[in-house]
Amino acid sequence: MPAVQATTPIIRKTALYNTHRQMGAKMVEFNGWEMPVEYPSVGGIIAEHNAVRTGVGIFDVSHMGDIRVAGSGALAAVQHISMNDASRLAIGQAQYSALLYPQGTFVDDVIVHRLGQDEYLLVINAGTREKDFSWVRDHTRDFDCEVENLSDDFTQIAIQGPKAVDLLQKLTVADLSAVRFYWVTRGGVCGLKNILIARTGYTGEDGFEIYIPSDEDTSAMVWNQLLQAGREFGVIPCGLGARNTLRLEAKLALYGHEISDTINVWEASLDRFCKMEKQEFIGRDALEKAKSGGVRRTLVGLEMIERGIARDGYRVLDEAEAEIGYLTSGSYAPFLKKNIGLAYVPPGFSNVGTVINVEIRNQPVKAKVVPTPFYKRPKKV
Amino acid sequence: MPYPTDFKYTKEHEWIKADGKNATVGITNYAQESLGDIVFVELPKTGSEIVAGKTFGSVESVKAVSDLYAPASGVVTEVNSELATAPEKINKDAHSAWLIKITLKNPAELNSLLSAQDYEKFVSEEAGK
Numbered sequence: 001m002p003a004v005q006a007t008t009p010i011i012r013k014t015a016l017y018n019t020h021r022q023m024g025a026k027m028v029e030f031n032g033w034e035m036p037v038e039y040p041s042v043g044g045i046i047a048e049h050n051a052v053r054t055g056v057g058i059f060d061v062s063h064m065g066d067i068r069v070a071g072s073g074a075l076a077a078v079q080h081i082s083m084n085d086a087s088r089l090a091i092g093q094a095q096y097s098a099l100l101y102p103q104g105t106f107v108d109d110v111i112v113h114r115l116g117q118d119e120y121l122l123v124i125n126a127g128t129r130e131k132d133f134s135w136v137r138d139h140t141r142d143f144d145c146e147v148e149n150l151s152d153d154f155t156q157i158a159i160q161g162p163k164a165v166d167l168l169q170k171l172t173v174a175d176l177s178a179v180r181f182y183w184v185t186r187g188g189v190c191g192l193k194n195i196l197i198a199r200t201g202y203t204g205e206d207g208f209e210i211y212i213p214s215d216e217d218t219s220a221m222v223w224n225q226l227l228q229a230g231r232e233f234g235v236i237p238c239g240l241g242a243r244n245t246l247r248l249e250a251k252l253a254l255y256g257h258e259i260s261d262t263i264n265v266w267e268a269s270l271d272r273f274c275k276m277e278k279q280e281f282i283g284r285d286a287l288e289k290a291k292s293g294g295v296r297r298t299l300v301g302l303e304m305i306e307r308g309i310a311r312d313g314y315r316v317l318d319e320a321e322a323e324i325g326y327l328t329s330g331s332y333a334p335f336l337k338k339n340i341g342l343a344y345v346p347p348g349f350s351n352v353g354t355v356i357n358v359e360i361r362n363q364p365v366k367a368k369v370v371p372t373p374f375y376k377r378p379k380k381v
Numbered sequence: 382m383p384y385p386t387d388f389k390y391t392k393e394h395e396w397i398k399a400d401g402k403n404a405t406v407g408i409t410n411y412a413q414e415s416l417g418d419i420v421f422v423e424l425p426k427t428g429s430e431i432v433a434g435k436t437f438g439s440v441e442s443v444k445a446v447s448d449l450y451a452p453a454s455g456v457v458t459e460v461n462s463e464l465a466t467a468p469e470k471i472n473k474d475a476h477s478a479w480l481i482k483i484t485l486k487n488p489a490e491l492n493s494l495l496s497a498q499d500y501e502k503f504v505s506e507e508a509g510k
Contacts, residue, residue, distance in 0.1 A: 026417070037444065038417055045443040046418045241417070241444050307465075309421050309441050332420040332443055339421075361439070 014062035015155045015219035023237060031127030033063040036239040048242035049334040052203050053375075056161035057238035058226050061202075062214065063126035065151035067136050070119040073144030078120050081139050081282055082112060083265065085275040089114040094182045094200060096273050099135060100283030104264040104290055108132050108255055111200055113184055118145075121196075123156075123209075125255045139282065155219040159226060160207030160246075162377075163233040168208050170229045172197065181206065190225045192218065202243060204250025205377055242334075249333050249375035251301060251342065257312060257328040258299060258342055266295050267344065297325060297344040301372035302358065308365040310341035310358040317357040321364050324349060324356070333374060340374050341367070382410040385476055389452065389491050390500035396476065397452040399491055405479045406452060408440060411504040413475040416442040422464045422471070424449075424480055429457050431483065433490055438480070440471070453490040455483035 012033050020027065025036035038045045051057040069077055078086045084097035091114055099107035108128040113121040124132045133149045140147055159168050169176050172195075174187025179199045189195040189210055201207035212222050227235055244254070253259045258268055265274045265287055276284065276291075304310060310330035318324050330341030341358070349356055352371055357364035388396040394412035398405045413419060421441040431437040431451040438449040459482040463470060470478040485491075495503060 040414070040417065044418050046420075245443060307421075307423075309446075311446065332441075334418075334443065 012063070014060055015214050015216045016060045016062065016223055018216070019220045019223055020060065020237075025237070025239060028240070030240055031063065031125070033126055035063060036060065036237070038239040038241045039237050043236045043238070043242075045239070045241040045245065046334040048236055048238035049245050051234060051236045052161040052205055052207075052238060052242065052246055053335045054162070055234040056159060056163040056167050056207075056230055057236055057242065058223070058230070059158040059160065059238050059243055060155070060223070061158050061209065061243075062155045062219075064156050065124040065126065065129035065132060065149070066154060066156075066211070067122040067124060067133055068119070068148040068150050069122065069136070069140065069145050070116075070148075071143075071145035072118055074118045074120055077140040077143035077145045077147075078112060078122075079279060079281060080143070081136060082110065082122075083274040083281060083283065084112065085278045086112055086114070086120065087278065091116060092184050094184060094198060096182075098259070098265070098270065098273065099132065100265070100281070100287075101261060102282055102286060104266075104283040104286035105261050106255065106259040106263065106265075106268075107135050107261070109253055109259055111198075113198060115184070115196075121150075128255060153214055154211040155214045155222070156209055156211055157222065157226065158201055158203075158207060158209045160201045160203040160238075161205050163230075163235075164205070164207040167226065167230040167233050167235060168197070168210070171225055176208070190222045192222070202252055203246035204252065204373065204375055205246070206380075244329075245331050245334055248329050248331055248340065248342070249336060249373070251373035254329060263344075264290055264295075266290055267297055267299065269299050295347060298347050298350050299328070300343055300345055300350045300369045301374055302327075302330075302341045302343055302356070302367045303370045303374075304339035304341075304358070305355070305366040305368055308358070308360045308363075309339045310343075310360065310365075310367065314341075315359040316343050316345055317359055317364050318349070319355065319357070321357060327358065330358075336374055338374075340370075342372075345369075382476070384409070384497040384501050386497045388476070388497060389494035390497065390503075391450060391452045391494060392503060393448075393450040394504075395450060395452045397491065397494065399453075399485060399488060402485050402488060403458075404453065404455065404483050404485050404491075406481050406483060407479045408449070408471065408475055409500070409504075410475045411507075412440075412447070413472050416440065416445060416447060418443050419468045419471045422468045422480065424460045424464070425457050427457050427460055431455060431457060431481075440468075449480070452494055453483070453488075454486040456486075458482050458484055
């Protein structure tokens with residue numbers, strides 16, 4: 001036994017852990033959680049990805065965190081700590097937003113749901129749960145509201161894909177056709193009362209995220225009923241592998257990759273979710289200054305021209321092979337069947353069609369800047 | 382899937398099948414299972430030399446990049462060009478979807494590799510870790 005023992009990090013498990021194991025999921029550690037990366041026996045990443053693009057897939061996303069902000073000062077508090085304009089939210093509406101540091105960089109990105117007159121639910125990332133909760137609590141002390149960490153109260157299941165609405169409608173009394181994208185409702189699901197149903201997701205498809213009690217039996221019951229009821233639509237369980245490739249095709253940011261505590265809102269091209277015209281919020285002053293100074297790097301979409309797969313962290317080189325930036329995410333895109341990536345490069349290299357190199361195992365491999373998102377779901381007729 | 386007894390195996394999960402001085406090289410079923418959906422294979426050119434224990438290419442799944450290690454030294458005589466457009470053939474049958482064919486420099490090198498039985502034991506221990 002070694003003289004100094006390394007402390008074993010605590011790896012957390014969701015209530016569906018045993019269910020995933022029984023289904024033969026390949027498990028990986030992700031941000032302190034042991035999560036399914038894929039289900040080789042029923043799908044595998046490519047099949048899971050394409051099920052969501054063409055039919056429906058379900059994901060255990062219980063590792064996501066949830067913060068409830070409620071009280072007469074809740075709106076003012078949420079406005080202070082987030083960059084989007086929460087005053088525009090009707091009851092039952094949700095918006096993509098972010099918590100910022102005073103320098104205009106990211107604490108995390110969040111979905112803000114307005115659940116009631118003075119009640120908001122912030123859904124946050126797994127890896128930043130504790131940091132986010134402390135941040136929200138510490139920066140809302142001057143407001144008349146209570147802040148609760150509800151992260152362990154819910155098993156969160158995402159039902160995603162063009163057939164998601166047909167699948168979930170079989171199991172709920174709520175009229176899902178009345179729920180627009182980025183709106184929420186409450187209703188019975190699988191015999192459970194008053195379940196929060198949000199028409200949100202992280203795949204670039206239509207879909208829902210439901211928040212059910214986090215005990216193991218209830219979680220497994222709902223999961224299994226979704227698989228059962230979804231058979232006619234070809235539903236399969238999907239892991240974090242497909243979740244990542246789906247969000248990449250749709251150019252949805254991942255914390256620690258496209259956004260982080262060193263990247264600001266303008267660089268990440270999330271301008272449309274940042275409402276400078278609203279009242280003061282944390283990060284606003286720095287962003288105001290940064291805007292007049294212009295950005296020194298910007299996020300672009302890349303598609304490989306030559307053979308090779310760009311990966312997270314790979315260097316981006318100009319045509320003379322000088323380093324100009326780096327990949328934040330890169331992968332084979334299973335639906336588009338192309339090798340794509342997102343990268344930070346100086347604005348001079350951001351025009352669509354610009355040819356650059358990605359350094360793959362010490363070799364420059366040609367890629368070009370392409371319009372994003374790489375994938376946009378077809379509009380419903 | 383059984384591991385053919387006329388193959389030899391490396392601890393890096395390549396297989397090699399020799400017939401005199403001529404040999405065929407691939408990756409094992411265990412390797413393709415651990416990798417998941419294979420989407421890219423990078424192989425040396427015909428005529429290039431590979432050295433036992435050194436990398437000669439790579440194989441990539443959606444999630445991971447994995448180096449290929451030469452089970453023996455030799456000169457590449459043929460490359461499985463099908464894999465450039467259909468790398469998923471390795472997932473379907475890793476023991477028939479070969480990567481390269483080589484002329485062995487020293488066929489005796491294969492004696493130090495694992496037999497099917499030893500390899501199977503090795504991967505069952507790996508899987509149990």
